[in-house]
Amino acid sequence: MGASAGGLEAFQGFFSNMPPKSGMAFVLVQHLDPNHPTLMPELLARCTKMAVQQVRDETPVEPDHVYVIPPNASLTIEGGVLRVTSPRSSKEPQAPIDSFLRSLAWVRRAIFSVLARLQETSKMWSARAAKTSHEPLLLAARCAL
Secondary structure, three states, rough: OEEEOOOOOHHHHHHHHOOOOOOOOEEEEEOOOOOOOOOHHHHHHHHOEEEEEEEOOOOOOOOOOOOOOOOOEEEEEEEEEEEEOOOOOOOOOOHHHHHHHHHHHOOOOOEEEEEEEOOOOOOOOHHHHHHOOOOHHHHHHEEEE
């Protein structure tokens, strides 16, 4: 699930209503301040009985877990394992949601959603990547907050 920097409230509402034993894993990719630690895992742990953790490189994805991107990082998934990398340049605008969704486009049985305000514009690169994937991918929603 992707969200802008203001997506905490949407994530809290979602996980407050999500059963803890759904058999699904959730990866949260949010635009975070690269210069500050995040409290997202601690704040979300108050809303769900699922295990919530900040992703470390080579984290295996398990059902009924919530994984949160660390600040100043890019995240990809391959073979059921989350990979964390540092941005190439601090001068380039970061697009962690795009990077993750490009890798997710190759995952079988994946669902993604992007939480965005109506006035925000979004690159559709990730949706195009999903459409051209050789593996099935279901676009669940692009929600407006």
